[in-house]
Amino acid sequence: MHKLPLIIKREYLAKVRNRSFIVMTILSPLLVVGMAALVFFLTKANNDEKKVVAVLNEGNFFRAQFQDNASMSFIKFDEMSVEAAKDSAQHAAYYGLLYIPEGGDIETVAENIEFFCRESPGLGTLSSMESEIRKQVREVKLQNFGVPDKVLKEMAKGYEINVENYTGEKKLRGINEMKAFIGGAFGYLIMMFIIIYGAFVMRSVIEEKTSRIIEVIISSVKPFQLMLGKIIGTSLAGITQFMIWTVSAGLLLFLLAGFLGVSIGELGGGSRIPPEAVDAVNNMSGGMQEKIQLYLVELLNISWGLLLFSFVVYFILGYLIYSSIYAAIGAAVDNETDTQQFMFPVILPLMLAIYVGFFSVFSNPHGPIAVGFSLFPLTSPIVMLMRLPGGVGPGGVPLWQFITSIALLIATFLCIVWLAAKIYRVGILMYGKKPSYKELYKWLKYS
Numbered sequence: 106m107h108k109l110p111l112i113i114k115r116e117y118l119a120k121v122r123n124r125s126f127i128v129m130t131i132l133s134p135l136l137v138v139g140m141a142a143l144v145f146f147l148t149k150a151n152n153d154e155k156k157v158v159a160v161l162n163e164g165n166f167f168r169a170q171f172q173d174n175a176s177m178s179f180i181k182f183d184e185m186s187v188e189a190a191k192d193s194a195q196h197a198a199y200y201g202l203l204y205i206p207e208g209g210d211i212e213t214v215a216e217n218i219e220f221f222c223r224e225s226p227g228l229g230t231l232s233s234m235e236s237e238i239r240k241q242v243r244e245v246k247l248q249n250f251g252v253p254d255k256v257l258k259e260m261a262k263g264y265e266i267n268v269e270n271y272t273g274e275k276k277l278r279g280i281n282e283m284k285a286f287i288g289g290a291f292g293y294l295i296m297m298f299i300i301i302y303g304a305f306v307m308r309s310v311i312e313e314k315t316s317r318i319i320e321v322i323i324s325s326v327k328p329f330q331l332m333l334g335k336i337i338g339t340s341l342a343g344i345t346q347f348m349i350w351t352v353s354a355g356l357l358l359f360l361l362a363g364f365l366g367v368s369i370g371e372l373g374g375g376s377r378i379p380p381e382a383v384d385a386v387n388n389m390s391g392g393m394q395e396k397i398q399l400y401l402v403e404l405l406n407i408s409w410g411l412l413l414f415s416f417v418v419y420f421i422l423g424y425l426i427y428s429s430i431y432a433a434i435g436a437a438v439d440n441e442t443d444t445q446q447f448m449f450p451v452i453l454p455l456m457l458a459i460y461v462g463f464f465s466v467f468s469n470p471h472g473p474i475a476v477g478f479s480l481f482p483l484t485s486p487i488v489m490l491m492r493l494p495g496g497v498g499p500g501g502v503p504l505w506q507f508i509t510s511i512a513l514l515i516a517t518f519l520c521i522v523w524l525a526a527k528i529y530r531v532g533i534l535m536y537g538k539k540p541s542y543k544e545l546y547k548w549l550k551y552s
Contacts, residue, residue, distance in 0.1 A: 141358065289462065302339060408494070
């Protein structure tokens with residue numbers, strides 16, 4: 106094993122001196138920041154565009170509805186035919202024409218309302234207008250039953266069930282989803298890193314194999330040492346690139362935000378908070394302010410130290426497992442085209458971890474599905490991170506599950522490296538033969 110550091114150094118330097126590696130290291134932060142700026146401008150332009158809708162109301166209902174709001178404004182047409190109103194709306198390039206016919210009762214009128222527009226309208230636009238119609242129909246029908254206005258306002262009030270644990274501590278709605286989303290972001294980062302840099306390892310093995318350099322190297326070192334050195338060296342190069350991306354993208358975002366005079370949150374695609382919303386927050390009732398404070402306290406109480414530590418542990422173990430598989434695939438084939446038949450089974454657990462993890466952890470973070478996927482070694486680096494923002498111990502992930510998950514990852518890593526080394530040892534010197542799963546099984550049985 107004394108040659109392992111030399112192999113790691115060689116792999117690391119070969120990667121960081123590669124021209125494509127340098128180009129991508131420089132260009133990627135520029136592309137990310139450029140994309141964020143583009144999303145910001147497109148979002149801003151989209152929000153600034155207000156839809157103008159003409160309203161032709163022939164009856165006496167819905168006179169007070171359809172007032173201007175942040176996304177739509179309404180132009181009232183009076184005393185003209187439907188055809189003339191359609192021509193006028195089309196000529197004026199309005200978004201559409203809302204036609205409210207005359208009728209004896211509001212329910213009949215509501216059923217015959219039509220919306221004319223040049224193209225199929227968005228669901229949000231239709232939902233907004235339909236909501237106004239439903240609200241007015243409901244109020245009129247209740248008034249016809251003799252329900253006074255004061256009671257109508259009381260009926261419109263919403264209610265929420267207050268949630269507490271058995272010790273009296275208040276619990277918040279959606280906090281589990283927020284925590285799972287934070288953990289999922291870390292898990293998604295691990296998945297992207299595994300896919301990108303695992304492929305680096307595989308290509309590196311294929312290049313050496315096709316150039317026949319491997320025959321010279323194998324005469325000096327053992328295949329296992331070569332595979333391990335390649336994995337660790339490529340990992341270090343990937344971490345170097347990731348750190349450069351993080352620092353340079355952060356600096357570029359900061360400089361761009363200063364140049365444009367906007368906040369970082371807006372560059373990330375978020376919408377500008379209107380002054381009315383700020384006033385609304387300031388004028389919130391004491392109960393609402395208390396609720397926001399509870400959410401902030403919950404987020405601050407997340408075990409960030411544990412989460413970051415776990416991210417590093419699961420990232421390293423997860424990457425080592427998958428990159429060993431990528432190295433074995435690279436050794437088994439002669440070119441990248443032949444890798445396609447082996448890639449789907451490798452990526453499938455990662456996709457399952459993301460999708461099943463979100464569905465199971467969001468609804469029941471300690472249910473059997475979430476626990477099972479957070480213990481299964483090929484999915485645990487992602488699913489366990491989704492559960493960990495709740496902490497380890499009472500109310501969070503049981504300690505035995507956390508320890509078992511890491512222990513299974515280590516055991517799986519040792520097992521997969523052992524199996525991958527057997528495939529690597531045979532496949533790295535095998536040329537001109539397209540391997541199958543049956544062939545790989547035979548290689549595993551070679552002593």
